[in-house]
Amino acid sequence: MNEKFVLIHDENRCIGCHACTAACNSANELADHQNRASIDVKGPYLIDGELHYRYLRVSCEQCDRPACIRACPYGAISQTIDGVVSFNHDRCKGCLMCVAACPTGGCFYNKQVKATDNCDFCMKSRVAEGLQPACVTVCPADALIFGNANDPNSEVHKHLSTVLTYNRSIGYDNKPKLYRVASQVASERSRV
Amino acid sequence: MLSRRDFLAKGSAFCAITIYAPGTLGAQSQLLTPATPFVKEINSICEMCSTRCPITVESRQDKLFIRGNLNAKSFGGKVCARGTSGSKLLNDPHRLVKPIKRTGPRGSGMWQEIEWEEAYQLIAHNLNQVCDRYGPEAIAVSSKSGSLSSHAFHFGKVIGTPNIFSHGSTCPISYAVAAKVMFGNELKLDLENSKYILNFGHNLFEGINMSMTRGLLAAQEKGAVKVVVFEPRLSVMADKADEWHAIKPGTDIAVVLALSHVLIEEQLYDKSFVQQHVSGFEGFATSMAQYSPEWASEICDVSAGDIRRIARELAAAAPAALADHGHRCTFTPEEFDLRRGIYAINVLLGNIERKGGVYFAKKSKLYNKLAGEAVAPSLEKIKVDGLPTPVLPRIDLAEPQFKYAARAGGLYQSIIPAALLQQPYAIKAWVMSRSNPMQTVTDRTQVQNALEAMDFVVACDVYISESAAYADVVLPESTYLERDEEIGDMSSKNPAYALRQRVTETIGDTRPSWQIFKEMADAMALGHHFPWQDIVDYQQRQTANNPELLPQLRKEGFLSFGIPLLMREPDMVAKFRQHYPNAQPPSERGDYGNQLQFSTPSGKIELTSPSLEEIAPGRSVISYRPVTLKQPNELYFIQGKSALHTNAATQNIPLLFDLQPDNPVWIHPDTAAEFRINDGDSITMTSQVGEEQGTAKLTLGIRKDTVFAHMGFGSKNQELTRAFGKGLHCGALLPDATAAITGSNVHTTGVTIRRA
Ligand code: SF4
Ligand code: SF4
Ligand code: SF4
Ligand code: SF4
Numbered sequence: 001m002n003e004k005f006v007l008i009h010d011e012n013r014c015i016g017c018h019a020c021t022a023a024c025n026s027a028n029e030l031a032d033h034q035n036r037a038s039i040d041v042k043g044p045y046l047i048d049g050e051l052h053y054r055y056l057r058v059s060c061e062q063c064d065r066p067a068c069i070r071a072c073p074y075g076a077i078s079q080t081i082d083g084v085v086s087f088n089h090d091r092c093k094g095c096l097m098c099v100a101a102c103p104t105g106g107c108f109y110n111k112q113v114k115a116t117d118n119c120d121f122c123m124k125s126r127v128a129e130g131l132q133p134a135c136v137t138v139c140p141a142d143a144l145i146f147g148n149a150n151d152p153n154s155e156v157h158k159h160l161s162t163v164l165t166y167n168r169s170i171g172y173d174n175k176p177k178l179y180r181v182a183s184q185v186a187s188e189r190s191r192v
Numbered sequence: 193m194l195s196r197r198d199f200l201a202k203g204s205a206f207c208a209i210t211i212y213a214p215g216t217l218g219a220q221s222q223l224l225t226p227a228t229p230f231v232k233e234i235n236s237i238c239e240m241c242s243t244r245c246p247i248t249v250e251s252r253q254d255k256l257f258i259r260g261n262l263n264a265k266s267f268g269g270k271v272c273a274r275g276t277s278g279s280k281l282l283n284d285p286h287r288l289v290k291p292i293k294r295t296g297p298r299g300s301g302m303w304q305e306i307e308w309e310e311a312y313q314l315i316a317h318n319l320n321q322v323c324d325r326y327g328p329e330a331i332a333v334s335s336k337s338g339s340l341s342s343h344a345f346h347f348g349k350v351i352g353t354p355n356i357f358s359h360g361s362t363c364p365i366s367y368a369v370a371a372k373v374m375f376g377n378e379l380k381l382d383l384e385n386s387k388y389i390l391n392f393g394h395n396l397f398e399g400i401n402m403s404m405t406r407g408l409l410a411a412q413e414k415g416a417v418k419v420v421v422f423e424p425r426l427s428v429m430a431d432k433a434d435e436w437h438a439i440k441p442g443t444d445i446a447v448v449l450a451l452s453h454v455l456i457e458e459q460l461y462d463k464s465f466v467q468q469h470v471s472g473f474e475g476f477a478t479s480m481a482q483y484s485p486e487w488a489s490e491i492c493d494v495s496a497g498d499i500r501r502i503a504r505e506l507a508a509a510a511p512a513a514l515a516d517h518g519h520r521c522t523f524t525p526e527e528f529d530l531r532r533g534i535y536a537i538n539v540l541l542g543n544i545e546r547k548g549g550v551y552f553a554k555k556s557k558l559y560n561k562l563a564g565e566a567v568a569p570s571l572e573k574i575k576v577d578g579l580p581t582p583v584l585p586r587i588d589l590a591e592p593q594f595k596y597a598a599r600a601g602g603l604y605q606s607i608i609p610a611a612l613l614q615q616p617y618a619i620k621a622w623v624m625s626r627s628n629p630m631q632t633v634t635d636r637t638q639v640q641n642a643l644e645a646m647d648f649v650v651a652c653d654v655y656i657s658e659s660a661a662y663a664d665v666v667l668p669e670s671t672y673l674e675r676d677e678e679i680g681d682m683s684s685k686n687p688a689y690a691l692r693q694r695v696t697e698t699i700g701d702t703r704p705s706w707q708i709f710k711e712m713a714d715a716m717a718l719g720h721h722f723p724w725q726d727i728v729d730y731q732q733r734q735t736a737n738n739p740e741l742l743p744q745l746r747k748e749g750f751l752s753f754g755i756p757l758l759m760r761e762p763d764m765v766a767k768f769r770q771h772y773p774n775a776q777p778p779s780e781r782g783d784y785g786n787q788l789q790f791s792t793p794s795g796k797i798e799l800t801s802p803s804l805e806e807i808a809p810g811r812s813v814i815s816y817r818p819v820t821l822k823q824p825n826e827l828y829f830i831q832g833k834s835a836l837h838t839n840a841a842t843q844n845i846p847l848l849f850d851l852q853p854d855n856p857v858w859i860h861p862d863t864a865a866e867f868r869i870n871d872g873d874s875i876t877m878t879s880q881v882g883e884e885q886g887t888a889k890l891t892l893g894i895r896k897d898t899v900f901a902h903m904g905f906g907s908k909n910q911e912l913t914r915a916f917g918k919g920l921h922c923g924a925l926l927p928d929a930t931a932a933i934t935g936s937n938v939h940t941t942g943v944t945i946r947r948a
Contacts, residue, residue: 015835016397016835022848029255032280043893044892044893138260140405
């Protein structure tokens with residue numbers, strides 16, 4: 001059975017604290033002012049007469065049909081059998097074709113390694129050691145869930161089959177493996 | 193893989209134009225890179241804020257990754273953004289790694305690197321001089337709280353000054369004093385099991401306190417809790433709550449008293465609890481009778497109907513319902529009765545030592561007594577005999593009303609008039625440890641004047657903080673990742689201990705604070721008052737009766753003993769008694785309610801406190817007193833915590849600086865339109881004591897009569913190269929005002945704004 005690694009960001013639970021951003025930065029040795037993932041606290045929006053924020057994770061969406069790969073002239077981006085898109089820093093010539101092609105702003109020029117880079121679900125760092133990704137490890141609100149969606153016993157599998165998730169629509173059928181749970185807070189609030 | 197050397201080299205290359213202050217890591221001619229042994233995991237304690245989460249530091253060759261220690265269940269193995277960024281502090285080229293002495297006027301930024309020995313001699317000479325001339329009372333010692341403060345405070349006692357201050361009066365002292373007066377002890381919240389939570393601007397989702405934040409999340413995840421937030425702005429806490437009431441700043445007390453009014457008037461309170469455990473109920477009830485919801489709604493902008501409904505809902509959920517006492521929280525000069533009023537709601541709900549209510553920490557002494565045997569190890573208190581007795585009383589005891597506050601860490605801000613006006617007597621020297629009054633005490637100009645008026649100032653810090661920049665000598669303290677410390681008590685429902693230990697070799701010429709204060713005492717020929725050899729000796733003295741505790745803690749980092757116990761929960765008491773056959777017999781209700789003891793004059797919970805009458809006439813009964821927090825033409829100015837920074841300590845840390853470099857001012861679009869201010873405009877904010885520049889952030893998430901900013905920004909000292917001048921300095925806008933009894937520095941004031 002193939003593995004299919006996915007990441008779920010639960011906007012219900014997320015508190016916009018950026019522990020994920022900071023942990024990723026330190027685990028993946030990024031420059032202090034560069035991040036593979038961030039949380040955009042948007043709003044507040046007026047929903048049913050009440051104000052609410054939206055907590056949007058901004059990172060590589062780990063497309064199943066990645067525009068970045070098709071754009072790279074040097075074959076520096078690869079997708080493994082388990083679906084994870086990762087950047088080969090040695091092959092990258094820094095032409096930024098991938099950055100131009102990616103519809104999410106999910107890849108960026110990493111000054112530390114002098115090549116383009118993305119959130120690779122920590123495949124080359126922690127996951128290779130059998131650990132959870134850095135962001136998932138620290139998230140104080142347990143808002144991030146990572147695992148193999150093809151494994152029926154995995155938490156991500158259970159989540160995807162029981163909780164309503166969505167993918168960010170980014171203009172073409174790229175099939176992201178970053179799933180999101182939309183905030184329910186407005187409808188769950190008791191009417192005053 | 194990058195080695196630390198490469199990391200630092202690249203790090204400094206990015207800041208090639210930066211000129212590092214002498215003594216900082218970046219200024220050292222060759223970067224000091226110790227060989228870190230390969231270690232997989234070391235358990236320790238975070239120090240990026242005062243919560244002190246147990247952490248596990250994974251170390252791969254010389255690279256550190258910080259996560260939570262899974263042994264500490266209520267912390268969930270989690271850390272916040274600050275916590276996981278500890279390695280950024282460790283490797284920051286701006287951190288101080290060599291003692292420095294001032295060579296120009298105070299605040300000029302002119303420093304010279306010196307050796308430790310010279311620093312100690314300078315300090316000993318100058319402090320001795322102040323002692324000879326004015327007496328030891330003229331030396332103030334202040335420290336942030338936490339384990340490291342104990343050494344600074346001990347140093348103060350050794351030199352014989354009574355003037356020892358924690359940062360409490362600039363942050364959490366209010367609820368601590370209120371709890372002491374009412375219960376004789378502080379209380380903890382059982383958020384996780386609560387069915388109804390009232391929150392008065394305690395933003396647990398931004399001012400993260402990991403176990404409380406996770407407790408609240410767990411309760412919300414179960415879906416059985418209702419959270420009601422009163423806060424003038426839409427914080428993340430307010431966003432995630434079931435109900436958000438945009439209350440008028442500083443008026444929470446009106447809601448609090450009206451809730452008690454309804455609970456009493458409608459006979460919704462726990463009468464048998466009150467009868468058994470409370471003294472002064474009649475006086476309290478008489479006072480509450482005047483505070484109807486209708487009266488409150490006029491003051492605070494929350495509708496009378498809502499207040500009445502919330503009181504009824506609270507009572508229906510009791511005893512698994514609670515009112516959160518808050519944290520850095522001085523909204524009003526009437527803070528004392530606000531916090532007492534919040535505790536009074538808990539008392540009326542009868543939720544003391546109940547699931548979903550509030551409880552006292554079960555330290556080993558109480559726990560073992562109840563168990564009838566020593567089931568949890570106890571720490572020895574290390575006594576030092578023969579310390580000098582101060583001749584004069586503390587400077588903050590000139591007014592007897594501050595008796596409780598003086599015991600709870602003192603009125604930090606009283607150093608300012610003592611330095612400038614010699615009131616009640618002169619303070620001439622200041623020893624600061626990891627404390628930044630230039631940011632945390634109100635009216636920055638006066639704090640600066642006070643520092644300039646001192647004969648001698650020593651600061652011990654990891655950075656040349658805004659306050660350290662005015663010192664004569666700055667001593668570089670090792671970061672928490674480089675030092676061992678004494679064992680700390682982290683008991684909650686059962687006894688627990690935690691240990692901070694070094695996870696990496698020390699960078700540069702820094703020393704841990706236990707060593708610094710011991711060696712300072714040595715230099716003053718007072719070293720015999722620090723009888724322990726080193727911190728290991730200290731730890732061994734702490735565990736003299738339980739020698740196996742120390743090695744266990746070194747391995748696990750956090751250890752808890754026994755099973756959770758709430759004294760008025762019959763289930764839990766039954767389980768406890770099953771576990772410990774020698775346990776005390778229960779009361780006829782099947783619980784330990786009869787064992788509850790309150791160290792107050794009456795031995796009961798004091799809803800009114802006759803003993804207060806002597807030190808503060810008219811204050812024994814909880815009452816409402818009108819206050820003026822702003823002029824009619826002004827806006828309320830309020831502040832709060834961010835999830836990315838701790839008060840005044842982390843603004844310069846790489847990464848955290850990048851994630852939040854400044855503090856834009858929240859303004860309601862209608863208010864902004866009135867002043868022709870657009871989103872992102874530069875604005876000038878003026879209060880009665882200062883004027884500050886900031887950036888406008890237009891948001892619907894704030895009252896029209898209020899502006900908000902996160903605290904800790906706008907440093908005015910060049911030494912904090914990143915944070916310098918970024919954002920608006922809250923302390924420069926807040927006038928000096930002290931709340932009655934609690935002695936806390938008031939954080940709400942009036943301001944005017946205009947486009948810059
Ligand atoms: S760490 Fe978790 S809660 Fe915090 S911002 Fe990231 S996803 Fe959200
Ligand atoms: S989000 Fe962008 S970088 Fe990530 S896989 Fe898709 S196209 Fe590539
Ligand atoms: S999965 Fe790994 S690389 Fe991606 S954001 Fe999380 S920590 Fe960073
Ligand atoms: S809340 Fe964050 S900064 Fe504070 S101790 Fe815990 S991890 Fe460290």
